[in-house]
Amino acid sequence: AQKVTQAQTEISVVEKEDVTLDCVYETRDTTYYLFWYKQPPSGELVFLIRRNSFDEQNEISGRYSWNFQKSTSSFNFTITASQVVDSAVYFCALSEAGDDKIIFGKGTRLHILP
């Protein structure tokens, strides 16, 4: 069965600090997809990134970067030089190939303090 664990329930950092959000997943499939979503205070869920299990290259998009390591079943998300607008709940999610389900972790609430 698939499972996503986000051990950090809540994190607070001061603006301009770097912060890493952890995500550990469990799956028996060799082909699967990993996602990160952002939920700002307004409540909508915003897609950030999708990776497939065959692509272990790290990805950088502006201040955001993702570190995918199959050896530790982790897909961590780092925000560099954090800003107040980054304050949100961030969800990691997993889907297995051949199964339409996308299962979410419990989320990490990130507070960026001015």
Next chain:
Amino acid sequence: DAGVIQSPRHEVTEMGQEVTLRCKPISGHNSLFWYRQTMMRGLELLIYFNNNVPIDDSGMPEDRFSAKMPNASFSTLKIQPSEPRDSAVYFCASSSRRAGGVDSPLHFGNGTRLTVT
């Protein structure tokens, strides 16, 4: 291009009443998902459809919950009778399913905040 549209945005009802939540997926998307979000349980998948057919409803909490997708552009989630513990934000999401499973991102609606008193 319009995103996923949910209605109503807010619903307040009394225990025992029937509640119907509505969703219009993105045109061309063939998979539709209903999620429920609460503080305690996070985002839970209730049911999903592929090409209008319910595929997995194992997340539906009780028989009081039912979902339909009569056509590719409309789905409903019904709770009858509603109870205070059903209070939550209900999200609808859609995606385009490819062969081998869903690997396209989910596009979420803005959610319906349900309060049952």
